[in-house]
Amino acid sequence: MRAADPFVPSLFRVERVSRETADTITLALSPTQGTPPAFLPGQFFMLYAFGIGEIPVSVSGLSGEGPLLHTIRAVGPVSQALCQLEAGDVLGARGPYGSPWPLAQAAGSDLLLIAGGLGLAPIRSALLPALAERERYGRIALLCGARSPEGLPFGPEIGRWRSQPDLQVEVTVDHASPAWRGSVGVVPSRIPYARFAPERATAFVCGPEVMMRFTALALLGAGVAAERIFLSLERNMKCAFAVCGRCQMGPTFVCRDGPVFPYSRIARLLSLREI
């Protein structure tokens, strides 16, 4: 779907808006012309709120199954404008960009999918195809956490995943409400409860950087190899195709070489703050 000028977005119409939490929605987008573009789980698009700006947003759905799904939290001008769109509105989108979750490489292994907060959006894009081809993997465990029960995106769907016999789901929150009956604590604290064989496990992790750092250390401590721990990194972006340098960290362009990296490659970058 890329136009001749790689900076020019294509037009997409909002098919529907689903509310996930107080500040987070999922947009279902279809191109105003043609069919939705193919993408790989973990990739992202640049979404353009006209007159305001453009931001990277991961795919949260399955490729080839209807509209593009993007789950967005309102944190600043562009994400707020995107969160205010309604069915029928038009926005710009270009992509897909970036490296995907290595699902093919993970085939045959136990799969640990670990999400903090809105990190569940890109993790969902890996979980859905893994469940669709369940026989390709060993055990699958989804560990997700949020600050509070109200901050968990995809709540009803998590409930359905919990009832699936071949999927282990562990949910934890930092601060429980009186009605919360689940675990309280940070996401890495659920790793000891996940059923997996470390020597044949692959982990995909997405969430705030501090959560990813501690999760990666906990996975290493549990015996998962650094080359089999994959993290999705967030950095400010402008072009998304490795020309502007906005997301560059030494020889690494997060937009082109990432956002999904093996921990063995980015352990050092993880300790660097945004430039």
Ligand SMILES: Cc1cc2nc3c(=O)[nH]c(=O)nc-3n(C[C@H](O)[C@H](O)[C@H](O)COP(=O)(O)OP(=O)(O)OC[C@H]3O[C@@H](n4cnc5c(N)ncnc54)[C@H](O)[C@@H]3O)c2cc1C
């Ligand atoms: C590869 C990639 C994939 C992404 N996928 C998603 C996604 O699926 N859904 C989504 O909502 N966002 C996603 N983001 C983050 C999103 O691009 C930023 O939140 C966005 O750029 C914010 O732009 P803004 O103009 O709304 O706010 P800004 O003006 O850029 O920021 C406003 C305030 O919010 C803070 N802020 C910025 N980003 C974040 C953040 N991610 N979390 C918490 N605080 C933040 C800033 O420090 C600032 O204080 C992704 C980023 C990358 C690089």
Ligand code: FES
């Ligand atoms: S966003 Fe321009 S180089 Fe990565």
